[in-house]
Amino acid sequence: MGIAALLWRDVRLTPQMLERWTESHLYPRAALRYLKALDPGPRLLNHYNWGGYLMLHAPEFKVMIDGRANTLYDEKTYLDYVALTSGREGLSARLAQYPFDAALIPSGSSKLAEVLASPRYGWRAVYADPLATILLPPGSPRLSRPLPRAEDVEVDEPDWLIARGVATANSGDRAGGRALIEAAIERDPLLVRAYGELARLDAADKNAAGVAAAIERGIAAEPRATPTLRLLEAVAYDQMGDPARALGALEQAVPRGPFSRPDQVETQIQTLRAQLANR
Numbered sequence: 001m002g003i004a005a006l007l008w009r010d011v012r013l014t015p016q017m018l019e020r021w022t023e024s025h026l027y028p029r030a031a032l033r034y035l036k037a038l039d040p041g042p043r044l045l046n047h048y049n050w051g052g053y054l055m056l057h058a059p060e061f062k063v064m065i066d067g068r069a070n071t072l073y074d075e076k077t078y079l080d081y082v083a084l085t086s087g088r089e090g091l092s093a094r095l096a097q098y099p100f101d102a103a104l105i106p107s108g109s110s111k112l113a114e115v116l117a118s119p120r121y122g123w124r125a126v127y128a129d130p131l132a133t134i135l136l137p138p139g140s141p142r143l144s145r146p147l148p149r150a151e152d153v154e155v156d157e158p159d160w161l162i163a164r165g166v167a168t169a170n171s172g173d174r175a176g177g178r179a180l181i182e183a184a185i186e187r188d189p190l191l192v193r194a195y196g197e198l199a200r201l202d203a204a205d206k207n208a209a210g211v212a213a214a215i216e217r218g219i220a221a222e223p224r225a226t227p228t229l230r231l232l233e234a235v236a237y238d239q240m241g242d243p244a245r246a247l248g249a250l251e252q253a254v255p256r257g258p259f260s261r262p263d264q265v266e267t268q269i270q271t272l273r274a275q276l277a278n279r
Contacts, residue, residue, distance in 0.1 A: 027053045028132035030159035035134055037153040040142045041101025087115040103135040129163040158184040158191050174201055189221040196232030203236035211236045227255045247272040
């Protein structure tokens, strides 16, 4: 019993038990809120990692696929999904096979949003935040009516507050941006990227103590996210031009466990060590 107690000492159950046991910060909560207000129709081209989340929180939408991938869906659906999301040749034919009413796909890391919005395909991006983008296909009946304004729909949605905070800070109002990010944390203290954004703001002010404090706040709120938060800390120190502190943060960011993939972080550590040795 004593060993079990030690193993569970850093496991938080409250508040927000479900969010603590899932990587809720990776789900498109703000985008889904907008998608519901948009009401484009049920057929959705979605990121497979979000399929289960969408089925739970928005059963009115019919997802193309979910995280069970080819264990539940037939091989054709799975391979078509892979081809669609990679933007390979034959995209037009596959889109014709699946008459989607909308697409909810990752921002930034996926090229699909850019491909769909190109003149060749003519989809229209109607919403975007740092996590997710919503697009409507050409000829969508929803484009014939005024679209909801994101600021009216999102209001106090934490993801949206973070996006506004980043934009506000980037426009030169760092204090205003910080206030919006703090408001997001007040509504959802488990949003890991919010602490990373605070660290980024402190890095812009060359405030190493502020960077460390922001990351420690995040770790105190969500200990499971410690490796991710240490990576964000390293990025902030790198932004400051402080490779020694960045190395210290990276050394604490190496993921451990049977399913961890530490290779990339360890490579970054070796690169930084070499740079510091050659200075």
